[in-house]
Amino acid sequence: MPFVNIKKQYLAIGMLVFVLLFFFNSKPTFQCQFNPDGTAVFPTIYGITPTYARLAQKADLTRLSQTLMLVKNFHWIVIEDSETKTKLVENLLRESTLKYTHLNVKTHKAKHSTASGVEQRNMALEWLRGHLKKADDKKGVVYFMDDDNTYSLKVFDEMRKIHKVGVWPVGIVGGMRVEMPLVKDGKVHGYNAVWKPFRPFPIDMAGFAINASLFLDVPQAKFSRKVQSGFQESEILKYFTTKDELEPLAENCTKVYVWHTRTQKPSILNTKKLKTPVTPDDNIEV
């Protein structure tokens, strides 16, 4: 029966193609690529994110964590502003598939200081120093990330090029469409900031990243409550770099790959005052 024979041949060829496809597909995808000497091609990015309990926290952290899941060799350091670690953050991190470190420290705000995240970022830096001292591969990049900003994957590609400190534009911040270093002949010669332009480094936290090994070279480098508002960035950068040494990235600071978005504070109706009864939702994690 020639008809059946042809079908069998097709079947055999089909199976062969299937097996070949399976074989080529089963090679591991390179989550982490290595140089011949065993060090990672992509330096680890240590993202440091302070966070605090609020209604939109899980929504913000979900959006951010799912961006970060697309970044190669990423290690997320999340520091809760709380006395104890919360179940909400713990579960979110565990379910994320990310490499992470979960810390917590409660802010005890001093008078005249409105800066947020100081204690949390400093605790993360302390952890990082301990971690790097023990690590074989000390190569890495430190990036301070708010939990409600918007990050293009491109910003992570850029920061892996850093030698000491890299800078780039940040969208929608400081009352401007974009706040950015001004670059001429591949060097930063100024900034376009209008909010406190007299700051030594008038750039947002999202607009720079630092070579991680510098934190071992300069063990005293940390954030401070003693500086006026808007000076946290300058406070940390002064330990590592000068304006002339800044490395302009994102095509000589002509591209926006990160936005200082803010999640609006949601307004919730007081359900106890509503006429129609609603399902009790007190036990649902939102």
Ligand SMILES: *[C@@H]1O[C@H](CO)[C@@H](O)[C@H](O)[C@H]1NC(C)=O
């Ligand atoms: C940045 O500018 C310098 C000097 O003009 C140039 O040599 C370099 O190629 C530029 N880099 C990028 C990525 O555009």
